Amino acid sequence: MPGYGWTLKKLRRWGADNLGQLVSRTTLRTLLKQAGLSWKKCKKVLAKGKPAQQAEYVQRFQRWFEPVCQGKLRLIYIDEAHLHQDLALGYRWSAVGEADWVPSHCPSLANRLNWYGAYDFSRGQCLLWHQHKCDSEATVAFLHYLAQQWPPDPSQQTVIIWDGAPWHSKAAIVRQAAEALGFSLIQLPSYSPDLNPIEGLWKWMREELTQHHCYKYLYLLERACLEFIDRINLNPQAIITRLWPKFDLDPDYEKLLFSF
Secondary structure, X not given: OOOOOOOHHHHHHHHHHXXXXXXXXXXXXXXXXXXOXXXXXXXXXXXXXXXXXXXXXXXXXXXXXHHHHOOOEEEEEEEEEEEEOOOEOOOOOOOOOOOOOOXXXXXXXXXXXXXXXXXXXXXXXXXXXXXXXXXXXXXXXXXXXXXXXXXXXXXXXXXXXXXXXXHHHOOHHHHHHHHHHOEEEEEOOOOOHHHOOHHXXXXXXXXXXXXXXXXOOHHHHHHHXXXXXXXXXXXHHHHHHHOOOOOOOOHHHHHHHHOO
16 A cells, blocks of 8 residues: 555554454554554654754753853854644544634745844843845844844854854855954754754744734734744743743654664
8 A cells, every 4th residue: 555654554454364253443443552553644864963962052052051041152143933823633622523624724835924033042032023035134134134123242252153154154144244343153964953942942933822823914923923923031940931932852753864
C-alpha cells in the first residue's frame, strides 16, 4: 500500500495477507496500546543539522549564563515569521459525533504579516515589527527600531543571536549597522531552530491568535498580534519560563541526526 507509516487500514491488510486474519479496528487499537504505542503526529527532524556545531554552541551558551545573571551580558534572540490571515487548524474539545466546522473568510495566501521578532532573554520581554518582506534593508531598519525600543547599555555587552538566513549572515550592511548600534552578532548552528527559543513565541502566537480563527481583515490580525505582545510582556517571568533556551542536547534527538 502506498505512503509511509503504519495505519490501522494497513495493519488490517497486513494481517489478512500474512496471517489470514482480518482483525477489527478495536482489537488492533487494544493491541497497539498494550505494546506501548499511541497514535501521534510526527515531528520533522532537519537532517542537515550538524551535531558537533550544536554541541559547541550549547557549551558556549552555558558559559554565557552566569554573565547574564550578573547583568554583564544581554542576550537577544531574533527571528522572522509569517502569520497568515486565514485560520490554522488544530485539536480542540468539541461535541462527540458532530463535525467541528470553523468558518473562514477565504483570504489569499498573500494576506500575511512578515513579522520580525525579538526576545530579550535577560529581561523577559518580546518585541514585534513588520515589513513587506524580509531582506537586508528591512533587517537594518529593524535593528534601528530595536535600538530605539531597547537601547544598548554601555555597561553590558548586548549580543544578538539569530539563524543563518542570507540577510543575517551574508549582508555587509546588516553587520555594519549592528556594529554601529552596539550589537554583537552570533549565528546559530545551521538547521537548528530548536536552539532559538523565539521559535516558541511564534508557536505561542499561532496557538492563541490564528488557530481556529480567521481574521476578516489583515489589520485585525496585526492588532491582535501587538495586543498579544503587550499582554505577555506584563509577566516577564512567564515569558522566560515558556521561552527557556536549551542548556543541553537530547541524546535521542542527536542520534537521529547522526543516522542520516
